[in-house]
Amino acid sequence: MKVFVLDPHMIYRRGLTSCLGDAEGIDAVAEAGSVGDAWVHPDLPESTVVVLDHGLPGGLEFIRQVREATGAQVLVCSSRSEEGEVVAAVAAGSMGYVCKDTLTPESLVAAVRAAASGAGVMEPGMLGTLLRGISRASEEVLEPRGLSLTRLNPREQQVLRLVAEGHPIREVAEQLRYSERTIKNVIHDVVTKLNVRTRSQAVARAVREGLI
Template sequence: MGEVCTRHVAVAVHAFDPISYVGITGLFRDRPEIRLVTDNDVPDAEVIVVVAAGVDSEVLAQLRNLARRTTARLLLVVDELRESDLLSVVECGLAGVIPRSEATAQRLASSVLAAAQGRGQLPDDLLGALLRQVNRLQREVLTPRGLTVSGLDPREVDVLRLLAEGFGTADIAEKLAYSERTVKNIVHNVLNRLGLRNRPHAVAWAVREGLI
């Protein structure tokens, strides 16, 4: 029988105190699926595990900095996460949050592998809190301004959906009871605001974001 090829995920650990760093890296060292990399090799990391006691301005700045510097997926291991901070950390592009009390070697390894595969992980209570915050944001901030969480208004979503179905400007105008000029203006505004190149690019973006 041939040897089984094991996937090794390159992982970097960022901790705000040396004891946490030693503790988390120690949990990874005996995991054959994990390959630890040093700070100097962060650009090579597929997943970066950030360890913190809580979430404050320093932690948020570190998360944003890592998100800008690398393409790695970010996991946050945290002692305490206030519901009011949840949306802020999600906006930093986190792939998952792990309570420190649940950060066993097995849990960390499975979360790293899930993140490397593009999957996110959030404890049920935090997921519920996040959904409440998104609903509140939609209800109190976006809806009064005619927007959705995606940053698009309902008219823009309707136009993109019809573009994805292959309809041209005249057909879209007829279906939505708009003038052709209005349809063109809607598409133009979406392209400019989101930095998209053309209509196919806009459709691809909307599909990728799960809007259509």
């Protein structure tokens, strides 16, 4: 696996590069400090994952374009976790969003590996932020027009959102006033519908594809 780090702050960028360069399974790490430098870097087209702070000038557009141009997965690593920032990054095509303030060498490497495999990467707190943003877009823009972001029915959406926020089956059942067996059946239906194997995979795919 080859990783490309794009961040305007040299010290932080070098720190990310050093952590990733020492990790097993990562063959090479390249870096750039600006979008312009990234586009002309010879290693960008061969990169499996691009790690970047989308707050740099042209960052969001870069996410959109680099996936189309190279097929690389994008992992956003930012100090900002506002709802609009998270939703914008995912909408642009990022496979994940991690916070600089809580990042460790181990969690960085794990996130890069997950992104490389096509799995969505999101810290629990940010996941809730993303879900609220998507929900607001649905309520304010789509629902008044009779449209929907998802092929999941309302009950499936409710259950999956609560599961995504970290609630166990018992709490989901209590909040929605269903039996635990009903909640398990709903989750089973969602897992089958999304063609995944586990509830965690269902949550990751639903968030990545804007289904909840």
